[in-house]
Amino acid sequence: xxxxxxxxxxxxxxxxxxxxxxxxxxxxxxxPTFRGKDGLWNKYRPEELATPQAxxxxxxxxxxxxxxxxxxxxxxxxTVAHKVIAELERKGIVxxxxxxxxxxxxxxxxxxxxxxLHGSIMRVRCTSCGHTWVIGREPKKEELPLRCPRCGxxxxxxxxxxxxxxxxxxxxxxxxxxxKAEAVIVxxxxxxxxxxxxxxxxxYERGAKIIxxxxxxxxxxxxxxxxxxxxxxxxxxxxxxxxxxxIDE
Numbered sequence: 001x002x003x004x005x006x007x008x009x010x011x012x013x014x015x016x017x018x019x020x021x022x023x024x025x026x027x028x029x030x031x032p033t034f035r036g037k038d039g040l041w042n043k044y045r046p047e048e049l050a051t052p053q054a055x056x057x058x059x060x061x062x063x064x065x066x067x068x069x070x071x072x073x074x075x076x077x078x079t080v081a082h083k084v085i086a087e088l089e090r091k092g093i094v095x096x097x098x099x100x101x102x103x104x105x106x107x108x109x110x111x112x113x114x115x116x117l118h119g120s121i122m123r124v125r126c127t128s129c130g131h132t133w134v135i136g137r138e139p140k141k142e143e144l145p146l147r148c149p150r151c152g153x154x155x156x157x158x159x160x161x162x163x164x165x166x167x168x169x170x171x172x173x174x175x176x177x178x179x180k181a182e183a184v185i186v187x188x189x190x191x192x193x194x195x196x197x198x199x200x201x202x203x204y205e206r207g208a209k210i211i212x213x214x215x216x217x218x219x220x221x222x223x224x225x226x227x228x229x230x231x232x233x234x235x236x237x238x239x240x241x242x243x244x245x246x247i248d249e
Contacts, residue, residue, distance in 0.1 A: 012185065021099045025188035027188065099116055124156070184200055
């Protein structure tokens with residue numbers, strides 16, 4: 001592991017570096033992942049909770065599930081990995097954080113240039129007028145399904161559901177950073193959710209070095225210069241020590 005950390009530091013300190021994260025980075029904060037042994041999709045059917053069709057059939061049921069998840073996320077705190085990534089951005093080493101997560105933990109850790117490919121669970125979008133707003137608390141049961149404060153129409157979580165396209169602006173910004181990337185730190189993702197997952201391979205094909213950090217083997221292992229299988233916070237804690245970065249734990 002020491003050698004992996006040393007190699008990672010050598011790469012990122014002389015490269016245009018971007019970070020690409022999935023739900024694994026937030027699992028250590030107590031936020032359930034979607035895939036894997038204890039993933040949400042092993043307990044729930046995505047077609048009943050995370051599709052436009054499911055929402056049209058039963059918006060209350062969908063909102064009850066999202067309200068439960070919002071509560072979990074609000075009680076969670078950014079991990080060491082989130083904090084070190086934010087500090088690397090502050091130092092100018094990390095140029096952007098591109099995330100598949102909707103939990104906002106990168107922003108709460110201090111990251112500023114965060115591109116949310118799958119939207120934000122803390123944001124709500126009206127299904128009629130398109131107005132969006134941010135909620136800072138777990139919705140009460142009697143408020144569900146949430147309605148637009150402007151037009152009164154039923155509103156939905158501003159996240160990307162199965163069968164929907166990624167936000168055009170977010171995808172465009174992500175492509176821009178991946179096309180410039182000389183190094184990509186991949187954290188906590190299986191690499192199976194498209195089209196987001198292929199962005200890493202786009203950078204690899206252009207010559208970027210991949211630093212792959214995940215709890216188990218994933219799609220990127222064969223492409224990575226550095227592979228670390230284990231908790232992301234352990235890796236970033238050692239990286240911070242090696243780089244003289246101090247964070248509040």
